[in-house]
Amino acid sequence: MSNLHEFTDANFQAEVLSSDQAVLVDFWAAWCGPCRAIGPTIEELANEYEGTIKVGKLNIDENPQAPGNFKISSIPAVLLLKDGKVVETFVGVQPKRRYEQALRLIAA
Numbered sequence: 001m002s003n004l005h006e007f008t009d010a011n012f013q014a015e016v017l018s019s020d021q022a023v024l025v026d027f028w029a030a031w032c033g034p035c036r037a038i039g040p041t042i043e044e045l046a047n048e049y050e051g052t053i054k055v056g057k058l059n060i061d062e063n064p065q066a067p068g069n070f071k072i073s074s075i076p077a078v079l080l081l082k083d084g085k086v087v088e089t090f091v092g093v094q095p096k097r098r099y100e101q102a103l104r105l106i107a108a
Contacts, residue, residue: 004046005056009065012058016066016104017084019035022106024099026057027067027077034093035076041096045103052107082106 008024026042027099028035039050039057046055060067060075070079070086080088080102088102 002016002043003055004043005054006058006095007058007066012063012066015054015056019080020079021052021083022080022082022087023054023056024049024103025080025081026065026074027060027075028053029059029061029075031061032075034092038076038078038093041099041105044096045062045099049103049107055082055105062065080106089092 005015016025024042024045026035026038028039031074041056042057042065049055058066060072067077074091076092078090078094079086087106090098090102
């Protein structure tokens with residue numbers, strides 16, 4: 001079972017910006033090959049950090065408001081937020097260890 005959340009424009013305020021946990025958001029699209037390439041890594045992180053950090057994906061084609069608010073111009077774009085504020089931004093494909101480094105710091 002996956003602990004991966006699905007974020008949308010409708011639930012972004014409640015699930016991400018008002019979350020009492022740090023949140024990792026993967027902005028992606030179905031047509032984006034690099035987005036599909038990091039998908040399994042994002043899902044692994046969701047399972048590994050369950051209960052500590054909320055991890056989810058937001059499809060930019062179906063939900064244009066949140067990416068616009070964060071000025072997302074390239075995907076994949078992964079944002080790490082704490083208390084509703086961006087603390088780390090990753091653009092393009094990153095190795096899993098790069099995400100883990102940031103997640104360990106925010107979870108500490």
